Amino acid sequence: MNKKIKPEHFKRLEEYISMPTVSTQPQNPAMAEALEWWRELFDKAGVYQTKVLKAGDAYPGILAMTKPDKKKKTLLVYGHLDVQPPGDSAEWSSDPYKLALRGGYLFGRGIADNKGQHLAVILAMLDLVEQGKPLNYNVKILLEANEETGSLGLDWMLKKYARQLEADFYVGIDGSMIAKDQPTIYQGCKGINYYRLTVRGSKRELHSGYYGMLVYNPAIQLAKFLGGLTDQDGLIAVPGVRVVADGGFERREVEVREMFGPEDEPRIRKEDLGKLISTQERESTLDVHSLRSGGEPDQVKTAIPTQAVASFSIRTAPGSEAKRVDEAIQQHAWRFFAKTSLEYELELVIAADPGMAGGESLMVEKIANSLRVVSGVEPVITNLSATLPVFSQVAKVYHQPFVLVGFAAPDSNQHAVDEKLPVENFLLAQRFVTRLLTQG
Structure with missing residues (x-):
């Protein structure tokens, strides 16, 4: 105990x-x-x-x-x-x-x-x-x-x-x-559009030796679609989706490295980490979360799968609107798959607009003072690079700012x-x- x-x-x-x-x-x-x-x-x-x-x-x-x-x-x-x-x-x-x-x-x-x-x-x-x-x-x-x-x-x-x-x-x-022993107050956050994409091919599995190249492989087309959502630097490549916000984020390289354990070090991208942090926090970003198609990876099975399924999300920067982002993504998917004979379904599972308090807040001052007194450290006031839908929803319904303490x-x-x-x-x-x- x-x-x-x-x-x-x-x-x-x-x-x-x-x-x-x-x-x-x-x-x-x-x-x-x-x-x-x-x-x-x-x-x-x-x-x-x-x-x-x-x-x-x-x-x-x-x-x-x-x-x-x-x-x-x-x-x-x-x-x-x-x-x-x-x-x-x-x-x-x-x-x-x-x-x-x-x-x-x-x-x-x-x-x-x-x-x-x-x-x-x-x-x-x-x-x-x-x-x-x-x-x-x-x-x-x-x-x-x-x-x-x-x-x-x-x-x-x-x-x-x-x-x-x-x-x-x-x-x-x-x-x-944002860092160990650093009291943090958040006045805003990113939004999110979370998608589930299903691509369907033949009604039955097909022998790749007999049918390969003659039909569209849903797994390959899904991979191509996902790969085309970002450029070689990882930036969103779909027109109308990428937004770059002004300021409001405070994390520094030394603080971000605290999130990683020794086993994670080899996985960190080799580019300028400070630049990557700035991009991640101020821009809309995209990540793929799951991919599934065909049989188990450890099985030897040379069939063309009947379908492929993936989930991905876009963390939308302030200035984005979930509805407009969805319109752009849906249009991009339609253009891509129209070039194939495959059926697809792109479902928007979760949508939340970015939330920004804006301006000065009396409660932020009171929270900052209380944190300062009990911790002995000056709080940082910033924005969250993750998503909390309550930020934008409180603003829409009550026309009041929402403040977060982590x-x-x-x-x-x-x-x-x-x-x-x-x-x-x-x-x-x-x-x-x-x-x-x-x-x-």
Whole structure:
């Protein structure tokens, strides 16, 4: 047992991590289990009101709020209770759904993204509520359950429950510090267009010796299409998709290298890393995530496959619009496959516009001051090169800026094996919210 984290907090963290709240899994019973767990936790702490919020056809979320005081401003704190699938559990150093403590780090699926971060903050806040200590704000806590699937249903939820979710300030607890021990505040993020592409050829597999060169191979054409989406430098080559944003990103080469372990070093591209960082953060970028066709790679099978499937995404820079990016990609695909006899289906699975707060924010000043006091380090205010749909959706529905504070470390392995969160960062998050709610 870690002596620095309160034993009751560590126990709650163990319980929370044990729930496999994977939102990509249909009809996952762990989602309802987590909502009930939160309801009981809020009720035990004496929170004024708790309500489960529907999210259209997606998994519902939960809202909790302190007793409102008309003299106080309202602060809504956001987090997400869903997690990425763990992948092959055998590759983990310990069970991904059993909290582990090693070398000053907490390990488990969701510990950094995002359960550990928002639980740290909420537990500290609930301690204040239970102790009857006055808060500087009316506080609302919103936990959604579909962030890892592009926040499906969040826009529906924000509109449906507009009155209940209305606030003066919107603050998310998610993301990473840009460097070790460097408090980080994010005022914006990239958007995302995520696609699934299926290319279909013959209705049956064909012998490559007899039919090769006589028919289009869907796997080859899919590979050609994907390869043509970027140029030799990795820059997006599709007209109307690549956007270059102005400033707003702060990561430096020394900080980026902290994200890589020794085993990753040979995989880093050989070009000027500083230039690559600038490109990644300021421009729309594209990555392929999966490729599948034919039989198993270790089988010797010389047939032309009936179809090939791939998934890829575009992280869109500020200034992009998901709708226009999709129009450009769909037009590009139509032109490419029109030259073949193959059928194809290009499905836009997830779409989220970039989110930018813009201008100065009173809450950013208060957050920065609280972080400065509890950490002793001047916070960096920047933009997130990843995507959090709530940024743009809060702006669209409530016409309010959304601000994000990240407590994960650069090497926290979000979405990967052995996801981890430094114990000190968990405690820092608790000191931060205590300061913000009582003196901020």
